[in-house]
Amino acid sequence: MNHVFKNRLIKDNLELFNIKKIQINCNIGWYNLLNVMCKQIQDYIDKNNKTGKYLQIVDPIHIDKVDLMRQPNITKVSSKNNVLEITVIDSNQYIDGIVNMAQAISTVTCNQCSKQKINKYASCIACFNKQNK
């Protein structure tokens, strides 16, 4: 991902990234997927953050049970075996679910042009051919 988009992704999702430590190594076609994933995670955090220090996550099934957690941090974004790989620290099951969904969508999304793809490669046939000319 080029610097302009990388910086925009970080700037738009500052709470989720540690600017000094974050590693983002993937192509631009997954930018929107990553940005939407970050927004979904932070929306969930903001809705549950009552104290500002620890997030009070209420278990939807057992509403008397409250879990405390820290602000999660995304430390690494990369492409592994043509799938988006995302490392989140201080995550929970709900956030893991959002991340798993983003990873699943990356398997059917071209990592260069964002169009739907049906092959097992990271990019669609058109982008693959363009690259290997």
Ligand SMILES: [Zn+2]
């Ligand atoms: Zn493509």
